Amino acid sequence: MWPWIMMALLVAWAGMGAWQRYKPLPEGLGRTFPERPAVDVSFLADETWYTPSGERRARRQIFDEVMAMIGQAKRLVVLDIFLFNDFAGGADGQDFRPLSAEITDALVDQKKRYPVLNAVVITDPLNTLYGGHELAHLARLREAGVTVVVTDITRLRASNPLWSGAWHLGPRWLGNHSDGGWLPNALGPGKVTLRSYMALLNFNANHRKTLIVDRGDGWAGLITSANPHDASSLHGNVALRFEGAAALDLLASERPVAGWSGVSLPGPRSSTGPEPTVEEGSVEGASVERGSVEESRVQVLTEGAIREALLAAIQASGSGDRLDVAVFYLSHREVIEALVAAQRRGVALRVLLDPNRDAFGLQKGGIPNRPVAHELHAAGVPMRWCATQGEQCHSKLLLRRPAAAGGEGEMILGSANFTRRNLDDLNLETSVRLVGPADTPALQDASAFFERRWQSTPQRVTSEPFAAHDDASTWQRLRYRIMEATGLSTF
Template identity: 80%
Template structure:
C-alpha cells in the first residue's frame, strides 16, 4: 500500500513538473512589437569609476529621469519594476540612495497634485517575500490611490521544475500571511514564514523595469536595467527613453501582466504598424523570448570588421555564447565586458556564471574584461553592433534581460528595446561612448580590469555552471 502511495506521489510530482515547464505561455508573452520611428531618444547610464586612491566616483542619471517623467505626468503613469524596496541584505546601507522612498514620494506627490491621474505600479512578489511581509511604502501608495499589482507568477512556466512540481501540488495552496513569521528575512529586516522560502525556490520573477507616462499630448516610455532598490543604487546600469508609438507598444506589453491580477490599464492602443516601412532610425519593443531571438539575429548578422560590444551582468545562455564565438571566427571584432560576480548586497558570490563563461570565451580568442567593482554590480544588459561599412546600420539591444536561460527562454517576465539606425544616431553614439569609457580603463579613471584579474575558474565551477544553467537550479 505504501509503495503504491509513494509511486502515485512520484508520478504526480513528475507530471506536474513537466506540465509547469512546458504548459502553454500566456497571451502576450514573448512578443516582438513592430518597428516604429525612433522618436525622442535619450540614452542614459549610471556609471561608477575609481581613482588611484580607491575612492569611488559615480554619476547617476536613470532615476533622475524617471522622477522627472513622473513629475510632469497628468493622465497616466504605469511603472513595472522588479525590485522596489529598501532591503540591504548584509550590505552597509550608509552610501545608498533611498530610491524606493524617493519613487514612492514622487508618485504620492503627483497623485496629490493631479487626483485624476491614473497610476499603476506593477512589481514582483519577492518584494513582499511572497506575501510574508507588508511593506510600508506599498501600503502608502495604495492609500494615495495608486493601484499596486503584485505579479501572479503562477502564470509563468517553471524555471526550476524539479521543485515547482512539488510546490504546485502542495505548498502553493497554503497561501501565505504577513504575521507570525519566524524565519529571518534574508534580504532585509523582519521575519517571514517558511512558506516565503518555499515560494522563492521556484526562481520565477517579473524582472521587467519599465515606465510609461503621458507627456503633453503624447506618450513617453523608458526601459532600463535599473531597479528602484536602495541597495542597487550604486550599480552600473543603462536605459533608453523614447516617445511616440513605441511608448504605446510598451504600454500594451504591460496590459497582460496587469490583467492577470484583474487590473485593466487605461490609455490608447498603439497604431497598427505591421508591414509599414520605417525610414531612418527604428525602435522595437521586445519581451521574453523575442529578446533572445533579436540578440541571436544581431550576433549572427555580424560579419568581418563589424564590432560587437557586450556589457552584461550575467552571461550564460549557451546559444548566445556559441553565436559570439562563431562571430569572432567570422572576423567580427568582439569586446565582452562582464561583472565578476563576486558581490551581492554584502555577501560574497562564487563567480558563477561569468567566470566559467569568460574562460570559455577567452580560450576561443574573444577579448574579455571585468568591470572594476567594490560592492556594487556591473548590472547593465547591453549589446551593440557597429557596422564595418560606413553606410551600414548600427544596432543596440538593452533592457532588463540578462543573457541567461531564465531571462531569455520565456521563464521570467522581461522587457528590452532594439534600436536600429545610422551609426551617427545620437543614442547609438552615446551608448558606444559609454561602453568605451568602461572598457578603456586608465590609471586616473579605473573602470575595468583585464581578464587575468579574475581568471580563477576550476573544473568544478565550469561543470556547476553548466548544470545550473541546464536545470534551473540557480539564481541567475
C-alpha cells in the same frame, strides 16, 4: 500500500513539474512589436569608477529621468519594476540612495497634484517575500490612490521544475501571510514564514523594468536594467528613453500582466501596423503623438523575442563589424555559441562582464560569468571585468556597429540578462532594440559608454583585465552547466 503511494506521489511530482515547465505561455507574452520611428530617443547610464586612491566616483542619470517623467505626467503613469524596496541584505550601513522612497514620493505627490491621474505600479512578489512581509511604501501608495499590482507569477512556466512540481502540488495552496513569521528575512529586516522561502525556490520573477507616461498630447516610455531598490543604487545600469508609437507598444506589453490581477490599464492601444491607433479604453482627452519620422527605429521586445533579436544581431555581424557586450550575467548556451562563431568569422568582438563576486554584502562564487569568460577567452574573444567594490556591473547591453560606411548600427538593452531564465520565456522581461545610422546620437552615446568602461586608465579605473579573475575551476565550469540546464540557480 506505501510503495504504491510513493510511486503515485513521484509520478504526480514529475507530471506537475513537466506541466509547469512546458505549459502554454499566457497570451501576450514573448512579443516582437513592430519597428517604430524613433522619436526623442536618448541613451542613459548610471556609471561608477575609481580614482587611483580607490575612492568611488559615480554619475547617475536613470532615476533622475524617471522622476522627471513621473513629475510631468497628468493622465497616466505605469511603472513595472522588479525590485522596489529598501532591503539591503548584508550591506546595511552603506551610503545608498533611497530610491524606493524617492519614487514613492514622486508618485504620491503627482497623484495629489493631479487627482485624475491613473497611476499603476506593477512589481514582483519577491518585494513582499511572497506575501510574508508588508511594505510600508506599497501601503502608502495604495492609500494615495495608486493601484499596486503584485504580479501573479504562478502563470509563468517553471524555471526550477524539480522544485516547482512539488510546490504546485502542495505548498502553493497553503497561502501566506505577514503575521507569525519565525525565520530571519535574508533580504532585510523582520521575520518571514517558511512558506516565503518555499515560494522563493521557484526562482522565477517579473523581472521587467519599464515606465510609460503621458507627455503633453503624446506618450513617453523608458526601458532600463535598473531597479528603484536602495541597495542597487550604486550599480551600473543602462536605459533607453523614447516617445511616440513605441511608447504605446510598451504600454500594450504591460496590459496582460496587469490583467492577471484584474487591473485594466487605460490609455491608447498600439496597433500592429506602422502607426498606433486610438481605440476604446483611451484616457479621456488623450491623443497619439505621431512624431517626426526619422531614419532610426525603435522596437519593443519581451521574453523569448529578446533572445531571437540578440541572436539575429550577433549572426548579422560580419567581418570587421564591431560587436560589444556588457552584461551582468552571461550563460545562455546559444548566445555563447553565437559569440564564438562571430569571433571566428572576424567580427571585432569585446565582452565586458561583472565578476559575480558581490551580492548586497554577500560573497558570490563567480558563477556563471567566470566559467563562461574562461570559455570565451579560450576561443580568442577579448574579455574584461568591470571594476567593482561591492556594487554590480548590472547593465544588459549589446551594441553592433558596421564596418562599412553608411551601414546601420543596432543596440539591444533592457531587463534581460543573457541567461536561460531571462531569455527562454521563464521570467517576465522587457528589452528595447534601436536600429539606425551609426551616427544616431543614442547609438553614439552607448558606444561612448562602453568605451569608458572598457578603456580603463590609472586616473579613472573602470575595468580590469581578464587575468584579474581568471580562476574558474573545472568544478565551477561543471556547476555552471548543471545550474544553467536545470534551473537550480538564481541566474
